[in-house]
Amino acid sequence: MDFFNKTGKMAIGSRLRMLTEMITEDAAKIYKLYDIDMQPKWFPVFYVLSAGEAKTITDVAKEIGHSHPSVSKIIREMAKHDLVTEQKDKTDGRRNMVSLSTKGLSITQKIEDQYTDVNQAIEQLIAQTRNDLWKAIEEWEFLLEQKSLFNRVRDQNKERESLKVKIVDYTADYKQAFRDLNEEWISKWFKMEGADYKALDNPESYILNRGGHILVALYNNKPAGVCALIKMDDPDYDYEMAKMAVSPTVQGKNIGFLLGNAIVEKAKSLGAKTIYLESNTILKPAINLYHKLGFNKVAARTSPYERSNIQMELIIK
Amino acid sequence: MDFFNKTGKMAIGSRLRMLTEMITEDAAKIYKLYDIDMQPKWFPVFYVLSAGEAKTITDVAKEIGHSHPSVSKIIREMAKHDLVTEQKDKTDGRRNMVSLSTKGLSITQKIEDQYTDVNQAIEQLIAQTRNDLWKAIEEWEFLLEQKSLFNRVRDQNKERESLKVKIVDYTADYKQAFRDLNEEWISKWFKMEGADYKALDNPESYILNRGGHILVALYNNKPAGVCALIKMDDPDYDYEMAKMAVSPTVQGKNIGFLLGNAIVEKAKSLGAKTIYLESNTILKPAINLYHKLGFNKVAARTSPYERSNIQMELIIK
DNA sequence: TATATTTGTGTAATTAGTTACGTAATTGTA
DNA sequence: TACAATTACGTAACTAATTACACAAATATA
Numbered sequence: 001m002d003f004f005n006k007t008g009k010m011a012i013g014s015r016l017r018m019l020t021e022m023i024t025e026d027a028a029k030i031y032k033l034y035d036i037d038m039q040p041k042w043f044p045v046f047y048v049l050s051a052g053e054a055k056t057i058t059d060v061a062k063e064i065g066h067s068h069p070s071v072s073k074i075i076r077e078m079a080k081h082d083l084v085t086e087q088k089d090k091t092d093g094r095r096n097m098v099s100l101s102t103k104g105l106s107i108t109q110k111i112e113d114q115y116t117d118v119n120q121a122i123e124q125l126i127a128q129t130r131n132d133l134w135k136a137i138e139e140w141e142f143l144l145e146q147k148s149l150f151n152r153v154r155d156q157n158k159e160r161e162s163l164k165v166k167i168v169d170y171t172a173d174y175k176q177a178f179r180d181l182n183e184e185w186i187s188k189w190f191k192m193e194g195a196d197y198k199a200l201d202n203p204e205s206y207i208l209n210r211g212g213h214i215l216v217a218l219y220n221n222k223p224a225g226v227c228a229l230i231k232m233d234d235p236d237y238d239y240e241m242a243k244m245a246v247s248p249t250v251q252g253k254n255i256g257f258l259l260g261n262a263i264v265e266k267a268k269s270l271g272a273k274t275i276y277l278e279s280n281t282i283l284k285p286a287i288n289l290y291h292k293l294g295f296n297k298v299a300a301r302t303s304p305y306e307r308s309n310i311q312m313e314l315i316i317k
Numbered sequence: 318m319d320f321f322n323k324t325g326k327m328a329i330g331s332r333l334r335m336l337t338e339m340i341t342e343d344a345a346k347i348y349k350l351y352d353i354d355m356q357p358k359w360f361p362v363f364y365v366l367s368a369g370e371a372k373t374i375t376d377v378a379k380e381i382g383h384s385h386p387s388v389s390k391i392i393r394e395m396a397k398h399d400l401v402t403e404q405k406d407k408t409d410g411r412r413n414m415v416s417l418s419t420k421g422l423s424i425t426q427k428i429e430d431q432y433t434d435v436n437q438a439i440e441q442l443i444a445q446t447r448n449d450l451w452k453a454i455e456e457w458e459f460l461l462e463q464k465s466l467f468n469r470v471r472d473q474n475k476e477r478e479s480l481k482v483k484i485v486d487y488t489a490d491y492k493q494a495f496r497d498l499n500e501e502w503i504s505k506w507f508k509m510e511g512a513d514y515k516a517l518d519n520p521e522s523y524i525l526n527r528g529g530h531i532l533v534a535l536y537n538n539k540p541a542g543v544c545a546l547i548k549m550d551d552p553d554y555d556y557e558m559a560k561m562a563v564s565p566t567v568q569g570k571n572i573g574f575l576l577g578n579a580i581v582e583k584a585k586s587l588g589a590k591t592i593y594l595e596s597n598t599i600l601k602p603a604i605n606l607y608h609k610l611g612f613n614k615v616a617a618r619t620s621p622y623e624r625s626n627i628q629m630e631l632i633i634k
Numbered sequence: 635t636a637t638a639t640t641t642g643t644g645t646a647a648t649t650a651g652t653t654a655c656g657t658a659a660t661t662g663t664a
Numbered sequence: 665t666a667c668a669a670t671t672a673c674g675t676a677a678c679t680a681a682t683t684a685c686a687c688a689a690a691t692a693t694a
Contacts, residue, residue, distance in 0.1 A: 132448045143442055157350065334651085
């Protein structure tokens with residue numbers, strides 16, 4: 001199919017489905033050729049019963065990897081064709097013991113030639129290929145059992161996304177971004193206050209020159225988040241984490257966490273034992289993030305900000 | 318699955334189905350991960366439309382290898398989710414021109430990352446295997462297009478069956494079989510005549526000692542078919558092919574053809590240029606077989622047999 | 635130009651599986 | 665020993681495809 005050359009391997013599911021359908025279709029014709037009264041879908045059930053012993057529906061289902069209703073249906077169909085007999089277990093009234101009938105057993109004889117020929121045909125097919133389909137399926141089954149396709153894709157996603165995010169130190173280039181990103185969320189939820197203007201308009205004199213730091217999260221090399229670490233003149237706390245802002249256009253990419261983490265690491269590297277922050281309880285995702293970073297709520301302290309209604313601290317061990 | 322180790326490769330259909338199901342299941346979760354409003358089954362349709370142009374239902378179906386009702390249904394579902402827009406073709410009222418809507422187009426942007434990650438994940442999976450599943454599927458598609466699985470199995474069957482058939486020269490051991498097999502079909506369709514009894518009761522004096530031959534087809538080493546080559550005392554023909562009989566219990570195994578062929582070869586090896594035969598038009602499979610062997614109808618000749626109403630000849634080049 | 639054939643599409647029924655759920659029998663446990 | 669949990673399995677509803685069929689529109693043909 002030309003289609004699959006275009007799509008690439010992400011269409012492997014569709015492609016597999018088509019091949020499967022093609023093979024199943026021929027399987028039905030093959031039973032007819034050998035004049036055997038059986039449908040391809042019965043085969044797995046027939047096969048496990050052909051060992052001879054009677055088995056329960058659930059046993060068969062487990063063995064062939066189907067759901068039990070599927071086996072239940074197949075057994076009913078096979079019973080209609082007199083291939084199996086059902087019998088309630090005497091010691092366990094729930095169990096429906098299924099075994100091949102005389103007619104079913106007679107088919108096990110008749111079908112031997114078909115088994116031989118089909119196996120031979122497939123072996124020859126495989127011998128003509130450079131990549132062994134049977135073994136390839138086996139390998140996929142093994143690998144997917146260890147780690148599902150979903151998990152593989154998710155990890156791929158995380159890796160790619162995290163490559164796009166870089167946390168860098170503040171430079172004058174980011175002055176505008178520092179102001180804009182903060183003004184954006186502050187004025188969305190509250191209103192800008194005097195203390196905001198002071199810090200955002202003069203980060204050098206109000207934050208950096210006083211022993212503080214600012215980190216910038218770049219997403220695809222563009223500033224998408226900022227956060228400040230402000231030196232506190234307080235017996236209880238070394239630094240305050242403040243002015244954290246992440247652009248709403250890049251939400252859900254874990255940038256807040258990466259930024260917060262980097263700020264905490266920075267504080268640690270500066271020998272800090274405690275970090276303080278102020279926030280507002282209506283900013284639920286932010287509060288969650290602070291929790292995730294290890295912050296805990298503390299008793300109220302006075303704040304220069306009107307919007308502050310919750311205070312948190314992180315004790316560094 | 319342990320099951321498949323037991324069954325051998327004839328269960329490749331079932332095994333493929335299971336792998337397909339596993340992958341499709343994860344595909345649905347993957348779309349969710351990327352927050353894309355799409356089902357795995359929509360993907361092929363979405364993909365061909367993402368090229369931009371509007372296409373008819375049938376075009377899409379052809380391109381992705383689905384039936385048109387399948388595409389029709391998918392389109393309706395996608396329309397319900399505002400992913401496509403339908404529009405009747407102005408110049409051809411039958412055509413339903415389908416293209417991606419604005420929302421659909423916006424997904425083509427969003428989905429790029431997902432494509433990348435899924436392809437990457439599958440590439441890595443393939444890199445971890447010794448047998449490339451993708452290429453293996455491709456090879457199977459190619460080989461099955463050239464000759465279907467059904468035809469491969471049928472040929473395998475024929476080959477195995479023909480190994481069971483041996484054509485041997487007549488010996489006294491086969492006297493009873495020569496008589497019985499012939500009497501069986503003659504008395505089923507007609508009634509035994511004087512000439513029949515003579516030849517069948519005394520093959521040595523009536524056939525072999527007069528320069529004729531008898532061949533016996535053994536199926537599993539038991540006589541299952543016979544045929545005589547009788548020397549003719551006629552200016553037009555060297556030999557007559559007669560008394561061909563195949564047991565109805567082994568019908569459909571090509572034994573008649575193998576036997577007839579062997580008789581013709583025997584005649585050739587004896588230097589014959591012409592072979593003659595008599596039959597009856599109600600024996601259609603027999604007449605077909607004679608045609609297949611190269612015999613053609615000739616004008617009526619007198620015959621010692623009442624049942625003879627058609628005569629045929631083979632000219633050996 | 636009338637009619638037959640082909641083409642495009644929708645609807646209905648079928649298929650081979652699934653999950654969800656109900657119920658009865660058995661087993662485990664306080 | 666009473667009751668909760670588990671097990672076995674059947675029924676119902678759903679899913680993602682198919683084939684069969686109907687019908688209208690367009691095209692080919694006598």
